[in-house]
Amino acid sequence: MNENITTPSTRGPQEHDVRDQVIEAATRHFGHYGYEKTTVSDLAKAIGFSKAYIYKFFDSKQAIGEVICSNRLAMIMEIVNAAIDQAPTASEKLRRLFRSISEAGSDLFFHDRKLYDIAAVASRDQWPSVQAHELRIRAIIQQILVDGREAGEFERKTPLDEAANAIFLILRPYVNAAQLQYNLDTVSEAAAHLPALILRSLAP
Amino acid sequence: MNENITTPSTRGPQEHDVRDQVIEAATRHFGHYGYEKTTVSDLAKAIGFSKAYIYKFFDSKQAIGEVICSNRLAMIMEIVNAAIDQAPTASEKLRRLFRSISEAGSDLFFHDRKLYDIAAVASRDQWPSVQAHELRIRAIIQQILVDGREAGEFERKTPLDEAANAIFLILRPYVNAAQLQYNLDTVSEAAAHLPALILRSLAP
CATH class of the missing domain: 1.10.10.60 (Homeodomain-like)
Structure with missing residues (x-):
């Protein structure tokens, strides 16, 4: 037609x-x-x-928002991947994952507040771009666990899926823009102490 | 006057x-x-x-909201304390803390949605009632750690404050009503797997 x-x-x-x-x-x-x-x-x-x-x-305003959101999330993934790539151990990868994700999110909040608001809407309403982003983060966690188990850094008793899920749940409040805005005060404390606790849980 | x-x-x-x-x-x-x-x-x-x-x-609408919010948080604390009191070990107390807090919050969301909205505003704006509630939860975590360390259930190397803070940060998305609404899908998974991960991190 x-x-x-x-x-x-x-x-x-x-x-x-x-x-x-x-x-x-x-x-x-x-x-x-x-x-x-x-x-x-x-x-x-x-x-x-x-x-x-x-x-x-x-098709809609959301379709435009989706592209903007995807672009921004792709930038965050680049930052995260760059931070992790050169890490010498799986433990260090995990620390850098927490640090880079929470810093990239906070930066967006403090330096591009209106674009952060798109990310917050997208996270609140679980747009496809956000779901895909969360799956990518979940996959990175799983890969770090596999690497660490192979290298003998991490225990192997806990089912891989359960361990990866639990770590993802701990990280999610800093990945999800709708939640991160309530955690800005504790971001740097979280980025240091949460991976430390997780690494204690992963000790072989 | x-x-x-x-x-x-x-x-x-x-x-x-x-x-x-x-x-x-x-x-x-x-x-x-x-x-x-x-x-x-x-x-x-x-x-x-x-x-x-x-x-x-x-003095204000918020002053009324504060009392309503305090009343509801006191009810949640009663549920939490009742769940914890009879637990035979510190490990079991920690599991029950996570379960009772997240169930009480979800119940409020699903059965008293409009009152949940007061709690969400109060959490978003960190009303004194919410701050006091979070301090009480933080204190319960610290007490569980002290009990578990004394009983030889938990390691004692990590500074008590750091361990308590990290656990509180992990639990907070389920305590804070503004955040809990984004975590409703994963509440039961979280209530099982998060304390399990934390307990692995606390192994002596």
């Missing part, structure tokens, strides 16, 4: 550029005025596109 | 009754209509007192 509606896979480079342009402008706009109170009409007016034109590329 | 303003210590039994009456009615009213969107005027109208009369007993 509508020739303008295409699936992502058939979109040409030009359409891709327009999507990027909308995202870039929306990131600036939401970053200034906030996400929850801004409508697609406000956004369209501010960036000089028609509302209908924006809807050709994105 | 105003003869009707008295300090709490000089209030007679009759005034005490009126305070109780206001709290009882406010608990019902907020429990039905919610706390955040209800004004003292709404409340006064609903319970048949004048707004000025209510203000003779409470």
Whole structure:
């Protein structure tokens, strides 16, 4: 019916550029005025596109928010991976995971508060981007456990899944933006003492 | 200037009754209509007192909310203490602390949602009642650690304060109503696996 509606896979480079342009402008706009109170009409007016034109590329405001959120979470994953990659031991990887995740989240809160608010909405409502992010963090924890068990650093009696889940539950209040805002006072204490407690629990 | 303003210590039994009456009615009213969107005027109208009369007993809406919140937190503490009191070992006390706290919080969420919302506001804004509650939970954790160390159940190398803090940080997302609402899906998993991990970390 509508020739303008295409699936992502058939979109040409030009359409891709327009999507990027909308995202870039929306990131600036939401970053200034906030996400929850801004409508697609406000956004369209501010960036000089028609509302209908924006809807050709994105189904909803949330679809735009999702891309912004995914981009930001990808940046956080880069920080986390960079922090972990060079760690000499599994124990040190675990410490760096806690530190980098909570620092990256706090930085976003203190330096980009309005974008943090998108992450908080996304976490509260468990958007797909947030679910995927949490699964990635969960997978990193599991890999650290496997490495540490193989290297003889960690005990092997506890079922791997149970140990990984419990550690993920301990880290989650610092991963999930909706919760992190209530834990900002204790972030640095948590980033030091939580991995220390976990490492005591992992002693062979 | 105003003869009707008295300090709490000089209030007679009759005034005490009126305070109780206001709290009882406010608990019902907020429990039905919610706390955040209800004004003292709404409340006064609903319970048949004048707004000025209510203000003779409470400085603000928050002062009323504080009493309701304290009452509810006292009920939760009773549940927690009853669960812990009869536990045969420090390890079992720790397990029951996690279970009772998270069950009491979830019960409030699922069965008294509007009163839960008061607790969530109180936790978000760290009302004195919530701070006192968190200190009480922190003190229970410390006492369990002392008991377990004396009984030879727990290691004694880690500074007591550090161990107690770390355990409190792990439990806090289930104590703090503002955070608990994001953890409802994993409450029962958390209540089983988190104390298990902590107990592994406490092994002598």
